[in-house]
Structure formats: structure tokens, C-alpha cells
Amino acid sequence: MTDDTEVPIPSAALPAPLTIAQIKEAELVALSRAPEDVLMDRAARAVARVVREELVAAGQLVPNAHVVILAGSGRNGGDALLAGALLAQDGADVTAVEVSTSAHARGKELFDAAGGVLLNAIAESGLRAADAEVKTADLVIDGIAGLGGTAGLRAPADHLVSVIPSSAVIVSVDLPSGLDADSGEVTGTHVTANVTVAFTAPSWCLVTAPASGAAGRIVVADVGVDVV
Ligand SMILES: NC(=O)C1=CN([C@@H]2O[C@H](COP(=O)(O)OP(=O)(O)OC[C@H]3O[C@@H](n4cnc5c(N)ncnc54)[C@H](OP(=O)(O)O)[C@@H]3O)[C@@H](O)[C@H]2O)[C@H](O)CC1
Ligand SMILES: [K+]
Numbered sequence: 001m002t003d004d005t006e007v008p009i010p011s012a013a014l015p016a017p018l019t020i021a022q023i024k025e026a027e028l029v030a031l032s033r034a035p036e037d038v039l040m041d042r043a044a045r046a047v048a049r050v051v052r053e054e055l056v057a058a059g060q061l062v063p064n065a066h067v068v069i070l071a072g073s074g075r076n077g078g079d080a081l082l083a084g085a086l087l088a089q090d091g092a093d094v095t096a097v098e099v100s101t102s103a104h105a106r107g108k109e110l111f112d113a114a115g116g117v118l119l120n121a122i123a124e125s126g127l128r129a130a131d132a133e134v135k136t137a138d139l140v141i142d143g144i145a146g147l148g149g150t151a152g153l154r155a156p157a158d159h160l161v162s163v164i165p166s167s168a169v170i171v172s173v174d175l176p177s178g179l180d181a182d183s184g185e186v187t188g189t190h191v192t193a194n195v196t197v198a199f200t201a202p203s204w205c206l207v208t209a210p211a212s213g214a215a216g217r218i219v220v221a222d223v224g225v226d227v228v
Contacts (some may be wrong), residue, residue: 005030005177014202014220015200015201015220015227016201016202017137017201017202017203017204017206017207017208017216018201018202018203018227019181019182019203019204020181020182020203021199022132022137022173022201022223022227022228023147023199023200023201023203024040024147025228026105026200026225026226026227026228027039027200027225029225029226029228030223030226031224034224036075037106038224039223039224039225040075040078040079040082040106040107041082042081042127042221042222042223042224043079043082043083043173043197043199043221043223044080044081044082044083044085044086045083045086045096046089046109046175046197046199046219046221046223047079047080047083047087047141047171047173048083048086048087048090049196050171050195050197050219051083051087051089051109051139051141051171052087052090054139054171054194054195055138055139055169058138058139058169060138062087062090062091062092063090063091063092064093065087065092065139066092066093066095066130066133066136066137066138066139067084067087067092067093067094067095067136067137067138067139067140067141068094068095068096068133068134068137068139068140068141068143069081069083069084069094069095069096069097069111069116069140069141070097070099070134070140070142070143070144070145070157070160070161070177071096071097071098071099071103071104071107071143071144072099072100072103072143072144072145072149072158072177073100073101073102073103073104073155074104074145074146074148074149075104075146075148076143076144076145076146076147076148076149076173076174077098077099077100077103077104077107077143077144077145078103078104078106078107078143078206079107079143079146079173079174079199080096080107080141080142080143080173081096081103081104081107081108081110081111081116081143082106082107082111083105083141083173084111084114084116084141085110085111085114085116086095086112086114088114088115088116089098089114089115090193094111094117095116095117095118095119095133096111096116096117096118096119097119097120097121097126097130097133097134097160098118098120098121098122099121099122099144099156099157099160100122101120101122103118116154119133120207121156121160122156125220127156127160128179130156130160131159131160131163134160134163134164134190135163135165136165136167137164137165138167138168138169139168139169139171140164140168140170141171141173142161142170142172142173142174142176142177142180142191143177144157144161144177144191145177145178146173146174146175146177146181147174147175147181147203149175149177149178149179149181149188149213150155150180151178151179151180151185151188151190152178152187152188152189152190153177153178153188153190153191153212155163157177158189161177161189161191162189167196169195170192170193170194170195170216171193171194171195171197172193172195172196172197172215172216173197174192174196174197174198174199174203175196175198175205175206175215176190176192176193176196176205176214177190177191178190178191179205179211179214180202180205180211181203181204182203182204182205183204183205183208183211184192184207184208184209184210184212185210185211186203186210186211186214190211190214191214192213192216193215193216194213194216194217195216195217195218195219196215196216196217196218196219197202197219197221198218198219198220198221199220199221199223199225200220200222200223200225200227201220201227202218202220206218
């Protein structure tokens, strides 16, 4: 006879993994009902909630924390910037580093309005300043790339990821940047996260070795996209 305590708890199980194409198809249906901003705001709230939890678990007060965001040009970076705006409103010391020519416009606007400091690491002077910020981070939010990313990190993101101190907690948005979302393959450099906040469903890289070793703890947030 099986002891009840040995039965796995179904609510703790992750939803089934989906491919990029499946997530995008489901997202298109959701976008016909709600604007993209609404979905991204939900994604940002989920990321900010996990960041607060991680800081508390590390024994840090959110207002004393130095949080650095690495933001790519897409919505993944936008989600990270919007989360950064919420954390800056909580009093955290938040710096966002654009690792492309320009990151998500609305994300940047709200981040700036919340008092966040924005740097661009494409130019040499910006990269030097960003390097110093990353080296002193208590927590890094990885918003370099998500479902639209290609495998391997490009400059200057690769350098900035390499100087994240081992003491910093890394929270990846949707998936650790540099992984191929649809497979378990690891080709090139990538982020190795302590926690990954995935939206709607985990992508295959989060649950397939060896890539899954870079995901850390996985949290799947419902942003209002129903799986079809
Ligand atoms: N699943 C959902 O329901 C929702 C997900 N959301 C978030 O949206 C992203 C996907 O956003 P998308 O804009 O399509 O793509 P990315 O943000 O992943 O960005 C792609 C750009 O990133 C640059 N890039 C790509 N690969 C790399 C790399 N290896 N190194 C550095 N940079 C890279 C590239 O831009 P360039 O201009 O620099 O060439 C790509 O264009 C998803 O992951 C979720 O986070 C929404 O919040 C809504 C709901
Ligand atoms: K990411």
C-alpha cells in the first residue's frame, strides 16, 4: 500500500513544455483579446515578484538591493525593464543595461519614470560603466533574449554575463539567454540562472538536458495566454 505522503503533488508539476511556434500561436489568440502591453505588464509583475522573493531569501531588503538588468532589443528585455520599474518603485537601486542599440521603448520609458538608471553598453564608455554595475550587482535580471533569441550570446552581452559575480542571484526572463528554446542543446555561451520565470509554459530547453541545467528553479507564470 502506498503512503499518501509519497504521492507527488500534481499542483507542483510544471505545465507541459511547448515549442516557440506553439507559444506564439497561443499568444496570437490572446493578443486578439488583450493588448500586448497588458500581457507584458503581467509578465513583469511575475518577474518582480520572484526577484523580491529571491532577495528576501538571500536576507536582503529590497530597498537596499542593487539590481542590474541586462536588456536586449525585444519584448524579453521589455519584460525585464518593466519589472525593473516595479522594483525601482519599491526603492531598489536598479540599473538597466541595454545590450543592443535600443531596448523596448515603453519598458525604457516606464523604467526611467520610476527612477531607474539606464546605460547602453554598445559604446565603449557605456560598456565600462555597465561592467562596473554588473560586478557589484546583488541580483541580475537576464532579459537579453527569450523566444526570439538565437543560441549563443553576442557581444557585449557575452562579456557582461561573464563578469556577473558568483554571489549575485540571476533571474532569467522566460529562458536563460543564449539557449536554443526548442531543444536541449547547448551551443555557445549562455546565462546560467538561479531561477527562470517562464511565461505560459516552459520551453523545451528548460526541461531537456543539458540545457535544462542552466535554468535553476523554474516558475511558470500565467500571463493570460491559454494553451491551444
Ligand atoms: N509567452 C508569452 O505568452 C509572452 C511572452 N512575452 C515575452 O516576449 C518574448 C519574446 O519576445 P520577442 O520580441 O519576440 O523576442 P526576444 O525578446 O527574445 O528578442 C529577440 C531579439 O534579441 C536579440 N537577440 C537574439 N538572440 C540574441 C543573442 N544570442 N544574443 C544577444 N541578443 C540576441 C535580437 O535583436 P537584435 O536587434 O540585437 O538583433 C532579437 O531580435 C518572450 O521570450 C517573453 O519574454 C511577452 O511578455 C508577452 C507574452
Ligand atoms: K532571457
